[in-house]
Amino acid sequence: MQIELKKENDRLTVLPAGKLDTVTAPEFEETVTGSLEGVRELVLDLKDLPYTSSAGLRVFLKLQKIMAKQGEMKVLHVCDEVMDIFEMTGFSDILTIEST
Secondary structure (H helix, E strand, O other): OEEEEEEEOOEEEEEEEOOEOOOOHHHHHHHHHOOOOOOOEEEEEOOEOOOEOHHHHHHHHHHHHHHHHHOEEEEEOOOHHHHHHHHHHOHHHHOOEEOO
């Protein structure tokens, strides 16, 4: 998995590329949580994320909880497969998912 971070002032955009699963979730979590200091807006751009497992969902939930205390988080460009997972697990009700 590749993880690109773009920081502008207090906004951090994260662009993961590849599958988010048991193997890649720890690195994704560490990279993103380690970059949240001073961030008031977290944007997860999932245009290059074709799949997430339950390990990835756990990271999304953790990020949502962190950002609920210090700002906001939104999710962009969710593919149909990941959206199906979000809907089946109820994450579509928890996360702010914007269609662009």
